[in-house]
Amino acid sequence: MGEAQVRARIGWMDEVRALGACAIVVLHVFVSTNLAMDLSPARQLAYDIVGIVCCRWVVPGFFMVSGALMLDPGREMGWDRVWRHVRRMLLVIGIFGATFACMEEVWVRLRDGLDIGWGVGLLVLRDVLTMQTWDHLWFVYALAGVYLLVPAMRFVRAKFGERGHAVLTLALFIGFLVVPTLMGGPPTFGPFSSLLWNVAAGCACFCVGSCLRTWDLSAAWQALGVGSVVIMVVVSMAGIGAGLGDRGFIFLQNSCFACIYAVFILMLVRHVVGPEPLAKDGLMQRLARDSFGVYLVHPLFIHVGLMVLGPEQLVPVVYELGFSLAVLVASLATTRMLRRIPFLDALL
Numbered sequence: 001m002g003e004a005q006v007r008a009r010i011g012w013m014d015e016v017r018a019l020g021a022c023a024i025v026v027l028h029v030f031v032s033t034n035l036a037m038d039l040s041p042a043r044q045l046a047y048d049i050v051g052i053v054c055c056r057w058v059v060p061g062f063f064m065v066s067g068a069l070m071l072d073p074g075r076e077m078g079w080d081r082v083w084r085h086v087r088r089m090l091l092v093i094g095i096f097g098a099t100f101a102c103m104e105e106v107w108v109r110l111r112d113g114l115d116i117g118w119g120v121g122l123l124v125l126r127d128v129l130t131m132q133t134w135d136h137l138w139f140v141y142a143l144a145g146v147y148l149l150v151p152a153m154r155f156v157r158a159k160f161g162e163r164g165h166a167v168l169t170l171a172l173f174i175g176f177l178v179v180p181t182l183m184g185g186p187p188t189f190g191p192f193s194s195l196l197w198n199v200a201a202g203c204a205c206f207c208v209g210s211c212l213r214t215w216d217l218s219a220a221w222q223a224l225g226v227g228s229v230v231i232m233v234v235v236s237m238a239g240i241g242a243g244l245g246d247r248g249f250i251f252l253q254n255s256c257f258a259c260i261y262a263v264f265i266l267m268l269v270r271h272v273v274g275p276e277p278l279a280k281d282g283l284m285q286r287l288a289r290d291s292f293g294v295y296l297v298h299p300l301f302i303h304v305g306l307m308v309l310g311p312e313q314l315v316p317v318v319y320e321l322g323f324s325l326a327v328l329v330a331s332l333a334t335t336r337m338l339r340r341i342p343f344l345d346a347l348l
Contacts, residue, residue, distance in 0.1 A: 010277070011274055011276045012266075012274060014277070014285060014289075015278065016266055017065065017291040018288040021295065022287070024055065024295060025302075025324050026050075028298065028302055029320060029324045030050070032299075032306055033311050037311055052232045053229055056251045056252075057262040057264075057265045058262075059258075060205045060258050060259045060262035063146070064208055064266055065266070066146075067206030067208070067209030068209040070085075071157070071206060071210035073154075073157055073158070077151075079151060082148070086147045088347055089141075089143050089147065092140050093128060093133075096296050096297075097127075097133040097137050097140070100133050100300075101123075104134070130191065138198060139295070142195065142199050145195065145196075145202070149199070149203055153168065153207060156168045169210075172200070172203055172207055173256065173259070175204075177204050180197065180249065181249060181254065181257065185252075185254065197254055201253050205259060208259060208263060215267060216267070217264075217267040217270075224260050224264065225260060225265070225268075228260040228261040229261050231257050232251045232255070235247050287332070290336065292348055293338065293339070294331040294332060294335060297338075301327045301331060305323055305326065335348055
């Protein structure tokens with residue numbers, strides 16, 4: 001996701017995109033349900049464990065897939081191509097970010113009995129420029145920033161070779177993933193500090209992803225992957241048990257453990273699926289092609305569903321599985337519909 005259509009599809013990367021689209025829907029069903037109702041301790045623990053094990057690899061994994069493509073020294077990636085990627089993300093922010101911000105501002109005014117006037121447009125513009133549109137779009141803002149830095153990352157490899165690239169990767173990993181994890185989360189130093197940290201973490205994952213072509217699924221990587229997910233689960237459960245919350249710093253996008261776990265998952269998928277393209281027009285290929293669209297629109301259906309369903313009245317497990325599937329299908333159908341608009345098809 002986040003990478004433009006490529007001429008030769010790589011099977012395991014498309015598999016990652018497809019699995020990631022499903023996992024991100026499940027994760028946000030968990031998160032939104034948790035915010036919408038008071039969960040029992042057992043259900044909250046279940047959400048936490050399943051979310052970490054099945055879903056928290058996705059964001060670092062998406063960064064890594066794009067990094068593996070865009071930092072590939074055998075792939076041409078001049079500034080003109082980089083700018084096309086950046087422009088695509090800016091257009092997505094301008095269209096989808098503004099749409100979601102407008103929905104939010106209008107909803108607030110309707111709820112509070114206020115008039116809806118032309119001033120809403122200025123508020124929407126403010127929300128988009130200050131990243132106060134819907135939360136999941138942080139990834140798109142960060143991806144635009146990472147794309148801008150692709151020429152610099154490629155320059156290091158071209159100038160200093162694989163050793164220089166390895167040094168850069170290690171420095172970014174330690175500075176922007178290990179350090180924030182040890183600090184209990186990245187420090188806040190201004191209104192755009194979260195964007196800067198997310199861009200830095202994205203660059204680290206880009207560089208790690210570009211190293212995947214030379215890494216094998218060794219016993220050491222298997223141990224690191226399993227160890228990382230165990231650490232994330234244990235620390236998060238301990239935080240919940242102590243009344244400190246789920247300790248998100250241990251598994252969110254700035255976590256070194258989430259990054260290591262994502263490497264393990266991607267290498268596992270590569271080992272199982274291989275590089276050959278997926279079956280044309282098969283389910284996973286369709287999911288892969290529409291994964292970015294699913295990411296963009298799925299929160300809309302989660303919000304609407306929670307307003308209608310009342311999850312506290314529904315059977316656990318059946319609710320999560322059924323709701324996630326319904327959101328995924330609705331998001332896929334919406335993406336396909338939007339693709340009929342040529343301009344949007346190029347963005348999705």
